[in-house]
Amino acid sequence: MVQPDMTGQPGRGTPPPAGGVPSARAARLRRRARSLGGLVLSLALTLLGLLLVTFVIGRVMPIDPVLKVVGERATQAQYEAARIAMGLDKPLWQQFLLYMGEVLRGDFGRSISTGHPVAQDLRRVFPATVELASLGTLIGVCVGVPLGVVAAARRGGWIDQIARVVALVGYSMPIFWLGLMGLLLFYGILGWVGGPGRQGIIYDGMVPTVTGLILVDSLIAGDWAAFRDAFSHIVLPASLLGYFSLAYISRMTRSFMLEQLSAEYVVTARVKGLSERRVIWGHAFRNILVPLITVIALSFGSLLEGSVLTEIVFSWPGIGQYITKALLAGDMNAVLGGTVVVGTCFVALNLLSDILYRLLDPRAK
């Protein structure tokens, strides 16, 4: 078993402990590094499971991949040749190993609907989704966290009531309807925002691709006009996703905070004479950071995979739309490739929130 040493520099920033006694901080770091090793192993297993599932789905789907390649009119001999060329005559376990090798090399095969390698398509559509989901989550965090904290601190007050209504609407409103109404109002009537799509036609392909995130790429290129255009296109769908993310994050923040505010250490902080602001943000809020990070990661993950409707309403060329179209066309390579990418992101988000948990919570073993 591999147990990578991730400590880097133990006890960084602390003077060497006197008398050779390991300082509490160094001991903590070492303990955490060891547990990170186990974490990485369990993640590798999760990814293996993900590949296994997508592989099995690919095989049990009532879609003949060979037929999709050679077409309906191919002869039996052509069909057989293609089948052997695709490795489908080999035993299943060999096929799985081949599949794993291809995926690890970033090769998801060719999409029959776009004609491009799936990997190339994903490099185009995935950043579009990431850009949208990131901005949505950013809005959700920047508004939802303070809203939840204040709602808990003034439980039953008018801010709490407003937060409750905001979240309720967020939970119950159909997203495509809100999206269409938003487009109608802000684009159709007021003309404040750009319309559907990521960019206006004149800016399409004008900014050299570096990260694939147009906002970032246009900043790198120093192209302000392109940035403004991209922003005016993303602001509406991102606000919409941000609203849903906000509804969830504010509710979770509120309930985490209520739990902490009834804890005894909060009384201690008040006994010391701290202001209510310091009691709330300096004491109680620090204690909800860990579960809050998990909630934010989950919310981001669900925007990555679940923004299909938003992408369709706003003609956003993202991965949700890509997978949906591929599924309807029976384009299994594209579907499985997209699924592997989204699944891997989920696993990575889990890893990230786990690592942050270990870094932020002194009680983490």
Add this chain to the structure above:
Amino acid sequence: MSPLLSVRNLRVDFPTRSGMFEAVRGVGFDLGRERLGVVGESGSGKTMAGRAILGLVRPPGKVTAERMELGGESILNLPESRMRRLRGSRISMVMQDPKFSLNPVMTVGRQIMEGYRLHTGESRAAARDKALEMLRAVQIRDPERVFDAYPHEVSGGMGQRIMIAMMLAPDPEILIADEPTSALDVSVRNEVLRILDRLVGARGMGLIFISHDLNLVAQFCDRVLIMYAGRVVEELPARDLHAARHPYTQGLLNSLPRLDRPVERLAVLRRQQGWRDAPPEGAA
């Protein structure tokens, strides 16, 4: 000389569905530079009375009093910002269980320095020295290590000593200790009590020692208030406890085992409705 703290007719009410719940119903006492014990069964309003003095009863709870004076000045209905300046710097409190009353994600050192710096405005370095000095004062042998430790890394007895160090660092005149040893192992209780006693005595502070343990209070305190159902039913010097006149106090005493007068069966305390409202016995 005016007392450190003077309280008259203190009341704490909570509105409930079935009307007002009166948690504290007219408590009064004067506190000098002494150790005042407050004894009573669980639910008798000891904690609420202590928190009311600190201005820490949260809404919807309501605090009223005829008088509440700290060093001759009224602290009743003081605006929150002025009350905050008194809290921690002039009156402080040690709570029951250090497992819950210390912030789990903050190092011990930071928690001690926080209140001290708030009230003295000292630099970080001075606050650190003070925190280490306080840790030594509560007889923690390895103060540098404990300074950097998190609360879950120390034992209960040490946690309570840290709590005492933290609350005494800004030099308050009055300390309310709310069952400070109830959550501790029997083996470390005496040690914590001794440290508390020594520090409070050396600083000439007033101590309000809340407990449900009559024996402990009798040994440890100068004067005792007996509380029952939100009221003081009796007040008397600790050494005269055996001569208590109130039937509740007598009942409490009789239900304790005694080495010098062994009995076949301990008496069971029988509460009477009349105790709830009768005027207190003893000095009043």
